[in-house]
Amino acid sequence: MNNNISLDGRTMVGVTNTDDGEVSGDTKFHFEQDGERIYAHYEGGDVVDGHLVGTVEGNHWDIRYTQINRNHETATGHSVGVIEVLEDGRLRVEDEWKWESQRGSGETVLEEVK
Secondary structure, three states: OOOOOOOOOOEEEEEEEOOOOOOOOOOEEEEEEEOOEEEEEEEEOOEEEEEEEEEEEOOEEEEEEEEEEOOOOEEEEEEEEEEEEOOOOOEEEEEEEEEOOOOOEEEEEEEEEO
16 A cells, blocks of 8 residues: 555545444545644534544554534544545545444544545
């Protein structure tokens, strides 16, 4: 896999998620990357305000996230994901996550929107 994948300046949305999750197709993630460090602000759907911070090595990320939902509940969690480049050049992330502040875990797929 290409070790030069950059998330910087990219916008992604949730295309699939497990029932325990709050990310949906209405949730937009706006990424920044500085070397191996990645950051994103996300919102939309059930998520009013979310932030993630983590690291990327090659095509794998390791992140922590915190968010507020429409019911004004806060939640935090951890995830690891695999980043791939689609044939059209957009990025796709298959992410395995687990809440740390509540029960639940699952898988989310994010895809870049142009």
